[in-house]
Amino acid sequence: MYNLLIGLTRGEVEADRLFEHTPDDVRQYLAPEAGQVRIERLSNLPTLLMPETGFGDEPQIARVGHVTNVNNSRYGYTFTFVPNPAIAPIPSPRIEAAAGALDITDWEFHRTHWAVKGVDLYRVLDQELSSRVKPKVFQFPTSEPFDPDLVAVMMPFSPAFAAVYESLKAGIEGAGMRCLRADDIWERDHILDDVLSLIWRARVVIADLSEKNSNVFYETGIAHTLGRDTILVAQSMNDIPFDLQGIRALKYLNNREGRAELSRGITSRLKTITAS
Structure with missing residues (x-):
């Protein structure tokens, strides 16, 4: 799973925009008790942050990292995005080109929201965008199998x-x-x-x-x-x-x-x- 933050470059999301375009099973995992959000689970997930495409003056780039300091606010939640310094910024058009593998619909690129996708972000980025997102000091062993036990x-x-x-x-x-x-x-x-x-x-x-x-x-x-x-x-x-x-x-x-x-x-x- 990974957090997809679109248009949330100022570190805040409205409550009704959290978990938009999120599969039901993923939503249940993250908020299993009467909608109570499990913040520690969100904080454990890798995060892809990017602006809405085609709007405003923000650089059209995506960053990979993680979120921390997720807290309730008056209208929703505030958070801090911490970029991974080992991964270079990714031009937004390259994320759009990989949208299918990342489970992102075209509509989402033009909608400010926080989705959580049931996709292994690093596997997709390694396969779809390997020339841009491989860490500089080591390589993930992407050919090795996941062991659920x-x-x-x-x-x-x-x-x-x-x-x-x-x-x-x-x-x-x-x-x-x-x-x-x-x-x-x-x-x-x-x-x-x-x-x-x-x-x-x-x-x-x-x-x-x-x-x-x-x-x-x-x-x-x-x-x-x-x-x-x-x-x-x-x-x-x-x-x-x-x-x-x-x-x-x-x-x-x-x-x-x-x-x-x-x-x-x-x-x-x-x-x-x-x-x-």
């Missing part, structure tokens, strides 16, 4: 987290899934390539932000950009960066009781995600 675990490489990983693994297996972390595999010369492969293939990513580990922060950003369901965990809420504090996280204590509670929380959260 795989959970990728991103956490510091430290013996102090060995027991935490075992607790996460127990919680994941309790939900009928399996897990891997980057040091479980050695398929490529560069560890980042193994990390990218793991995130690309995974259904869910668990990111332990404890100790403000910069590698885990980077990997979490990649997971969010790819639209993977991402579960944040941390031993202290102070370890969570400001831009991610609007997303719910599981706090745990690194002792036997705390890790057991973390395991149960992971099982519960995964069951909710896979049932959607």
Whole structure:
């Protein structure tokens, strides 16, 4: 899935324009309880932002990134769009040319609204617009298959987290899934390539932000950009960066009781995600 924001370049959408041109099953996933919007799910999705085509003086370009700071306002919702610096702006005509693959109707290009599409944005952009949107510092392994039972675990490489990983693994297996972390595999010369492969293939990513580990922060950003369901965990809420504090996280204590509670929380959260 991905967020499609057309004409919302000032960071606000009216309530009746949210989820226009959004499939019913996707709408149900994002607002399952009497229309209550699950903001953390919107924030986890990659986002395509562009102006209405053919109107005004705004540059006719689209940007790929993600949304954060989504909040209720008097008339709808405000948000902050954060562009992905690794992806160059895309001329709007190229997005229009790929409209079918992106599930965008011609009418939508001339309508200010926020839609959510049941399409893997990065796969489409790689296939349809690969000359413009490939990241500059790495390549996504687009030929590798998606694994609906795989959970990728991103956490510091430290013996102090060995027991935490075992607790996460127990919680994941309790939900009928399996897990891997980057040091479980050695398929490529560069560890980042193994990390990218793991995130690309995974259904869910668990990111332990404890100790403000910069590698885990980077990997979490990649997971969010790819639209993977991402579960944040941390031993202290102070370890969570400001831009991610609007997303719910599981706090745990690194002792036997705390890790057991973390395991149960992971099982519960995964069951909710896979049932959607």
